Amino acid sequence: MNRCGFEDKGEIWVEDILNLCVSPSKLIEIVKKPFVSLGGIIFEGYSVSSMSVYKDAAVLKHAEGKILWSRLIIDAMGNFSPVVKQIRKGRKPDGVCLVVGTCARGFHDNSTSDVIYSSSSTKSVGDSEVQYFWEAFPAGSGPTDRTTYMFTYVNPQPGSPKLEELLEDYWELMPKYQGVSLENLEIQRVIYGIFPTYRDSPLPAAFDRVLQFGDASGIQSPVSFGGFGSLTRHLGRLSAGNLLVFYLLLSASASKGVHEAIIGDFLDASSLSLLNPYMPNLSASWLFQRAMSAKKDSSVYPEFINELLYVNFQSMQRLGNPVLRPFLQDVIQLGPLSKTLGLVMLTEPLIITSIFKQVGIPVLLDWSGHFFMLIYYTLLSTFADPLIRPLSSAFPSKMKYEWKRNLEAWKYGAGLDYEL
Ligand SMILES: Cc1cc2nc3c(=O)[nH]c(=O)nc-3n(C[C@H](O)[C@H](O)[C@H](O)COP(=O)(O)OP(=O)(O)OC[C@H]3O[C@@H](n4cnc5c(N)ncnc54)[C@H](O)[C@@H]3O)c2cc1C
Known part of the structure; x- marks a missing residue:
């Protein structure tokens, strides 16, 4: 079982998400053999x-x-x-996700995972305000081995939190989050990462x-x-x-x-x-990163991000697997996105003004353009693709290559490659 948890708010449980680990060394060995046997050189x-x-x-x-x-x-x-x-x-990147964590031995309660767990409110780190999120799952190296990550989204600028500062907070907050004591854990390795996004x-x-x-x-x-x-x-x-x-x-x-x-x-x-190619569903996800980034001197209350996530996840759960699962598996589609936004507006209309304050008008206008393109790509992929595809085999080779790429861009850009 996998949890999406929101501190002091509630939790939503899903199945078969974040349930697959890939061992890089095994994967490389598996693909290396045929590559080398076909004459490839590494x-x-x-x-x-x-x-x-x-x-x-x-x-x-x-x-x-x-x-x-x-x-x-x-x-x-x-x-x-x-x-x-x-x-x-x-x-400089438009946004950065900073991640720190460990893989440690000694977690006796190690049968479930957290897809996301958000802290109840924002926190000051150095000159910045951050909202912490967590992720945790069993590791393949032993029955009590568990990976736990703490991550946050920041707008990169002088004074942004350093990985070192986040790691200091991680040692303090992780035991409370997981209900363990650091003395009872054997740290296998420390993990950190910086993910720039444009x-x-x-x-x-x-x-x-x-x-x-x-x-x-x-x-x-x-x-x-x-x-x-x-x-x-x-x-x-x-x-x-x-x-x-x-x-x-x-x-x-x-x-x-x-x-x-x-x-x-x-x-x-x-x-x-x-x-x-341009993919409107990928560009539309940018709004979510902005909505999940805490700001210094923000005009929204410190618990806003945690509350916003809870409201959205609750709505997605009510709308069922066809809405919740693609989102949790990183695919944004028109139908699920529209239904979720619609339900949030109906059930929690007051949160909308805070969303405007949190992300700002320019980001919302930019997002509206991508949302419009998501509608357009969904229509093109659903209705124009079946008409063009049979004809494309008769096109001259360059035109055929270009049209095949356009059809793929519509399909993937609308998230229609995803099958439940
Ligand atoms: C802590 C952490 C957790 C993650 N968890 C997940 C997860 O749960 N699910 C998921 O899907 N993804 C996850 N990712 C992301 C995933 O690891 C990356 O998306 C993936 O590895 C990208 O693969 P890549 O081949 O594009 O790039 P990379 O894996 O970054 O590989 C790039 C390679 O290029 C090499 N290189 C760089 N410069 C040069 C140069 N000048 N000359 C030669 N070689 C060079 C680097 O050494 C590296 O080996 C996680 C990443 C981190 C850091």
Whole structure:
């Protein structure tokens, strides 16, 4: 069983969410064997120092001196990819999620997980105000081993909380949250992370022959730090949709969208950008991050974020699994989003003014544009796709490639790739 808990408010229980752990080392071993047997070579410990793009190839230089060339380079260097830094011109992220936590041994009550647990009110850390959220789940390394994370969303600026400060709070607050004593725990490892998010995501390809993938592409939700789940979901359109192909994709030898780009030689920046298209459902999630970020000198009461979450989760639970599950699995769809907003407005109309105060008019106006596009993409995917798809096989190859990408953008951008 998995809990969505809201301190001093209540809790909602769901099933089969956050119930899968992936061992990175096992996964890499599984996909490495076929990759190597097909002639793939892994340069472990090598660091990319530069890329040069030519008319017929892209050349990649390693700091260790090795030079490789390819028709297409897939940049899967994560959130801090040097290529992404160059594309974004060092611009500061629009939002950051800071995470600290541990995996520790000694939790005797270890059979359930917390998808999200929010603290009752905001708290001052240094010069900032933060709202803490928690996540906890059993770890695979032993029956009493448990991972617990504390995270918060911040608007990055001088005086924003440091990971070190959050970790100090974590040691103090985690025992109360989990009902344990630190003396009875054996810390296996300390975990921390910084997740930068940009409103203009996913990132279109800025250079010919270089395509961002995974966290580097900005395809992950700005609310959860479920980038792995997100990249596996998008494998369905970028590749044949399984983990073997995931690594073949990195070698760019066998995949769907990427394969078609290579076969057709559609490797210019604008053709590659169609593989990382605008997705209104992803852009619309930005509002949630803003709503969950505490602000200094805020005009809303300190318990507002916890209350807002509780009200929304309560509404989603009342509307049932078709509404609650896609949201918990990071997929925003028009129907569930509209129903939830409608129910919140009917049952808690007074909270609406506080939402306006919390996120501000410019963010709401921007969100309205994405909501409108979500309606448009849902209609296009539902009604125009069945008309265009049968015709597309007769299109000339470049046009066919472009239309296939448009159809995928409508489907994924409206969250219609999700099946309950
Ligand atoms: C604490 C924490 C918890 C998380 N929990 C979840 C979760 O529950 N569910 C989920 O779906 N996701 C989760 N994530 C996110 C998930 O780990 C990422 O989304 C995922 O790893 C992204 O994969 P990636 O291949 O795109 O990038 P990364 O895994 O970041 O890989 C990028 C790689 O590029 C390498 N690299 C960087 N620069 C260079 C260079 N110049 N030369 C060569 N190599 C370079 C890096 O060393 C790294 O190995 C979590 C992340 C953290 C930190």
